[in-house]
Amino acid sequence: MxxxxxxxxxxxxxxxxxxxxxxxxxxxxxxxxxxxxxxxxxxxxxxxxxxxxxxxxxxxxxxxxxxxxxxxxxxxxxxxxxxxxxxxxxxxxxxxxxxxxxxxxxxxxWAKKKREYRKRQNEDNVLTMSDKRREEIELEREKYAKLNQILLDKQITKDKKREKVLNQYIGESTC
Structure with missing residues (x-):
């Protein structure tokens, strides 16, 4: 009992x-x-x-x-x-x-043991991040997003130049 x-x-x-x-x-x-x-x-x-x-x-x-x-x-x-x-x-x-x-x-x-068991199950073993750390992560994300956009823009510009050169070459060779 x-x-x-x-x-x-x-x-x-x-x-x-x-x-x-x-x-x-x-x-x-x-x-x-x-x-x-x-x-x-x-x-x-x-x-x-x-x-x-x-x-x-x-x-x-x-x-x-x-x-x-x-x-x-x-x-x-x-x-x-x-x-x-x-x-x-x-x-x-x-x-x-x-x-x-x-x-x-x-x-x-029994209820005490069950409550303690649930508490252990819900405990997060990962250290919680401070707000400052979250801000740093968010700034890093923004920085990488901007960098990715710049790289994408450069790649698009290169691709347009290649396409233009290719179109000129194709146009000269058909003549």
């Missing part, structure tokens, strides 16, 4: 979001922000849903156990996330982070 990879795409504005700014300004806010990101990672495969399994007496203790974080820090983070509607309690066992669905990407192991 192939593996499935998930990832979170943090928006450029993640740290400038007022809710995250406020979280970071709290005492221990950087730790809370990391805990929030760990919670997001835990909920990737379930599209933002965190399921309380009842292993511990409450969700914060269970998440602290899963994430190897301090229970108090997890509790404060969860309280803040609920207060700011980043985390929504659907029922006593399910919590949802609606933001996750728009930040999540997924790919199977």
């Amino acid at each position: 192939s593996k499935k990879y998930y990832w979170i795409k943090l928006k450029e504005s993640f740290f400038s979001d007022l809710r995250i700014k406020k979280l970071r300004k709290l005492a221990g806010g950087d730790t809370f922000t990391i805990i929030f990101q760990k919670i997001m990672l835990l909920s990737l495969s379930t599209n933002g849903v965190i399921v309380y399994q009842g292993i511990e007496s409450n969700l914060s203790k269970e998440l602290a156990l899963i994430m190897d974080e301090d229970e108090d820090n997890v509790q404060l983070t969860l309280s803040y996330l609920k207060q700011t509607n980043i985390l929504i309690e659907e029922d006593e066992n399910n919590y949802n982070i609606p933001l996750i669905s728009e930040l999540t990407g997924t790919e199977t192991d």
